[in-house]
Amino acid sequence: MSMHRRVLTLVSLALASVSAVPALAQGPVVLPIADAKARVAVEREIARAAARGLPVQPLIAKAMEGVTKQATGERIQVAVASAAKRLEQARTLLAPSTSVAELTSGADALAIGVPGAMLKQIRAAWPVERSVAMPIDVLTELVARGIPARHALEQITVLMARGATPSQIASLGTSVQADVAAGLAPDAALEVRARGVMSLLPSPAAAAASAPSGQRRP
Amino acid sequence: MSEGPDLLIERVRSTLREAPGTVPDPRRVAQLLSVVWESPEPSALRRWLDAWRVPSLSGVGATVVAGIALFAGFLTRGAVDERRAPEPFAATGSQTGEFPVQFASATLGETAPVLTQFVLDDAKAQRVSLVGDFNDWAAGATPLTRLESGVWTVSVPLPPGRHVYAFLVDDTLLVTDPRAPKSGDADYGREGSVVMVFAR
The missing domain is CATH 2.60.40.10 (Immunoglobulins)
Incomplete structure (x- = not known):
């Protein structure tokens, strides 16, 4: 085997190994915003967010949403800047949570008009190691269906305290969705569906007895 | 020096002995053996490559392999996180x-x-x-x-x-x-x- 051929083979296999890791094959994100000035501004906004430790994926998605919706460059720029601001607010309100899912959910809730203090209340309802992304998503959805935020928060935090799983809380959101689509008043739908989920949960005494000490509530 | 040259000398000797009807020229044999004996020790890279027992590729073959690998990597970029077991x-x-x-x-x-x-x-x-x-x-x-x-x-x-x-x-x-x-x-x-x- 000649030295030349061996080196060639080695180089080919090294390239094959590198390209087998798809993440390494990705180049920098190029935003297809036609307005060059707006594109630079958006990319700077995303870079600033990254420098502040915020997740950039939701911001890229927000910019791409604008592109797909054929928004002007200026509007995309404003939307991305607003999204970055909401992500930062969510991070403060949900501290110490830092997961992308939780921050994104928090930012979406703020975008739809959920008061920031309610995000704090949801964060406080579960131990910090447990993600509150789903309860926040359900709160957002219930508010989007026309239920007053305070009423929705009350039902969700009661379910959280009673030991409902994220899926059980999510099922509340989808059931209310379906009921409202079928013509039921949003408040009535929430009340009846919350009762339904509650009936699946153990009694407060049993939940308190079986919960880990960090989850027990006075 | 290591055992390598000695084994080579033995192989040369045995080949010359077994060759029918030929009488080796002692000067040529001595010259050959001295060249082998005095040849510089190969570098670490060369020894590693010599020890490597993988079939080599031609220049075209290596290029094709590299091209296919890069193309496959490009096609599957960003797909790692989404590959979860779909069953059951x-x-x-x-x-x-x-x-x-x-x-x-x-x-x-x-x-x-x-x-x-x-x-x-x-x-x-x-x-x-x-x-x-x-x-x-x-x-x-x-x-x-x-x-x-x-x-x-x-x-x-x-x-x-x-x-x-x-x-x-x-x-x-x-x-x-x-x-x-x-x-x-x-x-x-x-x-x-x-x-x-x-x-x-």
Whole structure:
């Protein structure tokens, strides 16, 4: 085997190994915003967010949403800047949570008009190691269906305290969705569906007895 | 020096001894042996390459292998996170009439992606793709398949949570899902559809 051929083979296999890791094959994100000035501004906004430790994926998605919706460059720029601001607010309100899912959910809730203090209340309802992304998503959805935020928060935090799983809380959101689509008043739908989920949960005494000490509530 | 040259000398000697009808020229043999003996010790890289027992490729072959590898890497870029075990899923949404239909994982828990089916009934469309916060609203990233009935469909694994999406028809027309609730859009003023995904 000649030295030349061996080196060639080695180089080919090294390239094959590198390209087998798809993440390494990705180049920098190029935003297809036609307005060059707006594109630079958006990319700077995303870079600033990254420098502040915020997740950039939701911001890229927000910019791409604008592109797909054929928004002007200026509007995309404003939307991305607003999204970055909401992500930062969510991070403060949900501290110490830092997961992308939780921050994104928090930012979406703020975008739809959920008061920031309610995000704090949801964060406080579960131990910090447990993600509150789903309860926040359900709160957002219930508010989007026309239920007053305070009423929705009350039902969700009661379910959280009673030991409902994220899926059980999510099922509340989808059931209310379906009921409202079928013509039921949003408040009535929430009340009846919350009762339904509650009936699946153990009694407060049993939940308190079986919960880990960090989850027990006075 | 190591055993290598001694073995080589022995092989040369035995070959010369076994050669029928030939009388080796002692001077030539001595010259050959001295060249072998005095040759410089190969570098560490050379010894490592000599010890390497993998068939070599020609220049064209190596180029082809590298090209295929790069192409495969390009095609699969960004796909690592989405590769989750798709089995075993059980359809649960279809019985309740909920759309988009979700196929929940029975074993992967609350945070595992849930296979979710999207459907759009548009027999006149030439192309339909799904865009949403789960695929960065990338047009063409998630194309739907047209069935003979004219119904378009695609199933994608989505992380649990609330997702906003729409259908992009013929690369230009953004339409909401008639089967799903609507989502407002303060940023761009064009509403989308909402799906709540969770393990059932």
